[in-house]
Amino acid sequence: MIELKGLHKSYITGNNKLHVLKGLDLTIEQGELVSIMGSSGSGKSTLLNVLGILDSYDKGHYKLNNTLMSNLTEKKAAHYRNNMIGFVFQSFNLISFKNAMENVALPLYYQGVSRKKRNKIALEYLDRMGLKNWADHMPNELSGGQKQRVAIARSMISKPKVILADEPTGALDSTTSLEVMDLFREINKEGITIIIVTHEKDISERTNRIIYLKDGIIESEFISPRKISETVGTYRN
Amino acid sequence: MFDKEKWQEIFSSLKNNKMRTTLTVFGVFWGIFMLIIMLGLGMGFKNMIQEGFGDFATNSLLIWPQQTTKAYKGFPRNRRYMFTNEDVQIIKEKFPEIEFIAPKLRAFGSEGANNATRGTKTGAFSVEGTFPEYNLIDPSKITSGRFVNNVDIKEYKKVAVIGKHVKDVLFDKDENPIGEYIKINGIYFKVVGVLTKGASNISLGSDKDRSIVIPLTTFQKVYNRGNEVGFCAVTAVKEANIALVQQKINTFLRSRHSIAPDDEQAVGGFNLAKEFKKIFKMITGIGILIWIVGTATLLAGVIGVSNIMLVVVKERTKEIGIQRALGATPFKIMNNIITEAIFLTASSGYMGIVLGVGVIELIKMIANSTGSDNPFFTHAGVNLNVALMALFILVIFGVFAGFIPAKRAISIKPIDALRDE
Ligand SMILES: Nc1ncnc2c1ncn2[C@@H]1O[C@H](COP(=O)(O)OP(=O)(O)O)[C@@H](O)[C@H]1O
């Protein structure tokens, strides 16, 4: 599903060159629920941006769904982002002048789905997030947790192959954070691959696979304790 | 076209910055408003001039004999001479470019003394002898009866066409002058027509309303002028070059009257076509100037829109980043921004056009209702094509105004746009 080989990425600012990703090898299968951890500045966001085709890389290769993601035109990139990838951001990134339903429906707008149809679908997704009654509220009338659930609904609406979430709980209190994680786990059960960047241990523990980044390479990798318990069948919720 | 998502975006950014929007819109509004006002008054000016020309034959020429300035063939300089009937006849036959040639002779009541009487009524008027053709070159309006005709010329008829004012002086208010007799310098003439100033404001010599027109041949006989002719009005056929015709006629007249071939002063002339052309050129020049000034003002307004769009794009960087992360193509982004620019220019421009046309119409209405006969105001106007053209230019300008900001918007990498705070 996702295949990285020898991936390098540097930032150039003025005369300085900052080598952030230094030859990453990583494979993620369809339907995995993965978290990426590491200290601040270790390159987690950088990696996620490359995966989301929001940013380019310098060396190595990145295959998404068996297609090489390099030298894409912006039009092609937009197409892949629209159809294969859903994004969830730490700061929600909802459009301020659109209500919750319109925000959720936006990816379908770019696919050319009619307004009536996309709003209907958006309502269904909001319903699943428990936000049906908030559909016509503007983002500034929603709490952090509600905003993030709207954002999650938006990331799902185009039925992407993978959802990429950069610190999705970073701006939420711990109870809400756990609710959001439960949502992700649920969505993942439908077969959508989910990759979550976090530096909170109890968040990563709710994913199935934990990847540690350090100095631009993968330092270590674990199957999460919860996954082990589930597999062994002794864990109780 | 009606794409709510797009218009929502446009209106949200306009609404969020009401003051800025208003100022921007005003720039374009003012530009087009001024353009329309100038075009409208320009049209009034043009109409005023054209109305002044009226039905005067524009491809025409006036010639008259003057004093010679050079001694030639035994004749001294400063000699006076006159054109003759034969000159006119030969010129008419010799030059096919000439459409009409109408000679004229004129006499006033000497020192303003009364020269026309009818019973106890009397007045001093200009008396002119001419050909029927004259009324085709410098047309008078015949309010009743007729003009001088060829039979009058051939048979030396004592008939007169009198000006409106002449009629008022010599006749009672409800009297019909046609068929009545008046005495001109002691000789009876039968009134066959009444004339007044034609559609043209151009006046050659005397006031038409205060003159009496008789056949040229009769004039020559009555005033003992032999076969002399004073001045001639000439029109050339449309395709002819009137300046060339003038040269040919002058050369011919000089040789006929023993005038030195290089004595340019001996034959007086006035090329109306040349004067008309000058005036038309001036009108065209003013028209072009109006467009240049108007478009420049408009351009300033449009540059304002472009600037504001740049600011809007900068403010919206993050939003644009989000949209691109969700799959908006660069085309879509550009489309939105350009549409917004077009919307801004076209809608404010439309207001300017409507108000401009409104003001012009108001000027016209006021001018008409106050009974003004100044065509500069009463004939001001904006024709629909010009208004549509202005609107079209606005849309094109709008595209340009949006293009640079739109390019700027998509030149930023999506990730950099998203990072923007
Ligand atoms: N656009 C950028 N330009 C220059 N340096 C950057 C840019 N983005 C990130 N960096 C730097 O790259 C390193 C990795 O950043 P990031 O991937 O955001 O780390 P993390 O998400 O793990 O905290 C940091 O040192 C950061 O300062």
Ligand SMILES: [Mg+2]
């Ligand atoms: Mg980060």
